[in-house]
Amino acid sequence: MQRCPHRMLLLSQLPEDVLYHILSHLDCTSLSRLSQVCKSIYRFVSRDEVWRKIAKECLNTGITRNGTDIYPDLQLKERVKVAHNWLSGLCKRTIPLKWKTKLLPWLQLDGDMLYLSQAADIGAFHLCRDSGRLQRHPSEIFSGHKGDVCRFVLTDSHLVSGGSEGRILVHSRARDTCLELSGHNQEVNCLDAKGGLIVSGSRDRTARMWTLTSCHPRDTFPMSDRVWSVAISPTLRSFVTGTACCENTSPLRVWDVERAQCVGNLGLGFRRGAGVLDMQFESPSQLFTCGYDTFIRLWDLRLNPGKCVMEWEEPHDSALYCLQTDGNHMIASGSSYYGGVRLWDKRQAACLQFFQLSSRPVSSPVYCLRFSSSHLHAALASSLHSLDFRQNNVYIR
Incomplete structure (x- = not known):
């Protein structure tokens, strides 16, 4: 994924269902790169907040609809990786x-x-x-x-x-x-x-x-x-x-x-x-x-x-x-x-x-x-x- 500010700003404005569809087709490496690009563009946003945003759009990461975290002791990055397996049926x-x-x-x-x-x-x-x-x-x-x-x-x-x-x-x-x-x-x-x-x-x-x-x-x-x-x-x-x-x-x-x-x-x-x-x-x-x-x-x-x-x-x-x-x-x-x-x-x-x-x-x-x-x-x-x-x-x- 190229570091293009214009593409990332456009991505941030997409509806949640469209954003989820894009995220669901990314592998773990791409998701990691996405978080780094987001961090470089939105410098005032911490990396944890970036991963939290990504996790909220994935399946079963522990981030609920109202924003609470069911599994605060687990790293968000690892949960997003596991969420890809839930989505793909890999187990x-x-x-x-x-x-x-x-x-x-x-x-x-x-x-x-x-x-x-x-x-x-x-x-x-x-x-x-x-x-x-x-x-x-x-x-x-x-x-x-x-x-x-x-x-x-x-x-x-x-x-x-x-x-x-x-x-x-x-x-x-x-x-x-x-x-x-x-x-x-x-x-x-x-x-x-x-x-x-x-x-x-x-x-x-x-x-x-x-x-x-x-x-x-x-x-x-x-x-x-x-x-x-x-x-x-x-x-x-x-x-x-x-x-x-x-x-x-x-x-x-x-x-x-x-x-x-x-x-x-x-x-x-x-x-x-x-x-x-x-x-x-x-x-x-x-x-x-x-x-x-x-x-x-x-x-x-x-x-x-x-x-x-x-x-x-x-x-x-x-x-x-x-x-x-x-x-x-x-x-x-x-x-x-x-x-x-x-x-x-x-x-x-x-x-x-x-x-x-x-x-x-x-x-x-x-x-x-x-x-x-x-x-x-x-x-x-x-x-x-x-x-x-x-x-x-x-x-x-």
Whole structure:
């Protein structure tokens, strides 16, 4: 890339989607040269600020849409290099764990610790900082359920899990203590916890709201349908429930925490059975959902609640069991057949990359996935798969 001030000034004035298209076709050497040229032209801008601008337009670098940095300890330049591998699908695949009995596992990732539920227990596995490899034996085990763990969430101080027997257990992460919350009489299919508030959803067709200081629910919300997913808003003023969409045509409902009332529905005309299996707030007003109708949808709670802002369709007509976003441009989703994981760019309608983690005749949904800046972990029925995007020698289709 030539050091031409006029070309660089023109480049700086391009729309973000056009700038991203240009950046996505540059290799790591060109990106490095680009940062040097920018530095030479804009002398009052530090090199870190230049790399930060480039990183914001790339996939999964930790720079969110609102400008915060999820991985402040990692060099921006190295993250941009790894982002090129995410874009191109360059990674190394491993299977760190296998088990004989088919399960419905769930995952949470917290720094260098990966939490995995297997039957009635949740294991905390250490990830080596340099290699990213998973230790085969958990450093800590959270137990106490009489049935399988259906879902669990992490807060700064607690691990909250819901079981197939209907109980919710609140484990302290600092002390060896556990609080039992009783209220549901069937399996707890979903959970979320933020700021001392817990919301749960169950097969018993209710959602319940709890606090960390009480063993009994603060409020109970009759749903007339099985509750598959819940998400608490970052403001803690509302939460959203996703149901099976069998008894009504509005699977997504928004609830006010203070008044304990439904304040609206999201979407219109859902087909029967278009249940919402997973959801994630990316900001107080933006919510991502996915489920049985094969679509990922982005909702803006400030706009018309009857229509989503954007949607992405799974091309193989598979139900979508889980999703995660990087807070900026990337979405990862897990589908119901053959361990299908897809990477999406929010600025494009088509899928960016596809990884098939299980092969015929064995087929398993991706029940949960979590990713960091360099790794993606996916939990299937009988194995845990890891994709390392720091590698350049393997290309997975």
